[in-house]
Amino acid sequence: MQMSHPLPPAASVRPSLPELFSAFVVVSISGFGGALPWARRKIVEQKHWMTAEEFNEAFALSQFLPGPNVVNFSVVFGSRFGGAPGAAVALAGLMGPPLIIVTVLAFLYARFGDVEMLSRILTGIAAAATGLLMAVVAKMAAPLFRKRWDWAPLIAITAFIAVAIMQWPLPWVFAGLAPVSIALAWMKR
C-alpha cells in the first residue's frame, strides 16, 4: 500500500482550514513538556502534510526566530498551507485549549495557592522541572562544546554570565552578543 512508496510525495496532501485547526488542537493538548514530538508525529507521520526534511526546515526556521518555537512553527506551517487565515487558524488551535486550561489553573492557584498541601506539591514539581531544564541545557551544550574550543562556547558562557549572574536586561545582552556571534559565524564560514 502506501508503505511501498520509498518516499512520501512532498506535500501532496493539503490540509483544509478546519483540519489545520484540529491538528494543532491535538498537538497542543498532547504536548506535555514540549509540543515538538507531537507536531512531527501528526504532520509528518500521520497526515503526510510535510516530508521529514520539510518539517526540519520549517522547524529550524521557527527555532531561529525569537519567541516561543512551537508558536512560530504553527504560524510558519499554517501560512504555508493557508496564507494569513491558515496561520491564524493554526495559532488558534495551538493556543486556545492551553489558554483555557491555564486560566482555570491560574484561578485555582489564586484561590488555593496558599494551601500547604498544594504548595508542597508545586515545590516538588518546580524542583524536578528545573532539573529537566538542566538536562536540556546539557544536551544542547554537548555538540557545541565537543567540537573543540572555539568561539561558540565562549559566547554561550558570556550570555549566561550576563543574564544569570549580572542580571542585565535581555534586550541589551542580545544587542551586544548576537551581532558578535553572527559575525564570528560568518568569518568561520
Next chain:
Amino acid sequence: MNDSPLLALFGYFALLSLFAVGGANAAIPEMHRIAVEVMHWMTERQFADSFAIAQISPGPNIIIVTLIGYHVAGLAGAAVATAAMCGPTCVLAFVVARTWDRFKEARWRIAIQSGLVPVSLGLIAASAFVLARSADHNIYAAIITAVTALVGFATRINPLWIFAIGGLMGLSGWL
C-alpha cells in the same frame, strides 16, 4: 511607575518576545527579573510555582506568561500578557516564512542561524540557574533537581512521570 499594569505587561512582554531566541525557556530570566525584581508583581515562590504549573499544563511552555498576567491583572492581564508575548513574534514569523526559503543557501542566513545557537544556549542555561535559585530553597529540593537533571540527560523517560515523582516527594513534606 506605570499606573496601568496592563500597559506594563504588554510593553514588557512584547519587547521580550522579540529577544527571546531559544523560546520560552530562554525568556525565563528576563520574566523573572521583571516580575519579581523590577515590578515586584510576584514573590520568588509564586514565580517558581507558576513555572511548575506551566510545565504540568499541556501546550507550549510559554503559557507561563498567561499565569503571570493573571496574577497581575486577572483575566484581562492573562489575555494581554499572552497576546503581547505571541503577537510580535507571530507577525515576524509570518513575514519571514514567506521569504526565508529563497535564501536557503545564502551565507548570511547560515551565519545568522548558527550565530544565534550559542546565544540561546547561554540564555537557556541562565534560565536553569534562575529557576534553581527560586525553586531549590533547601538541600532536598536541590537533590531532586540534580537527580532529575541526571535522569533527564541519560534517559528518554516521559517528563510527566518525573513531575509526578517530584510532586509526591514535595507532598511527603521533605521539601
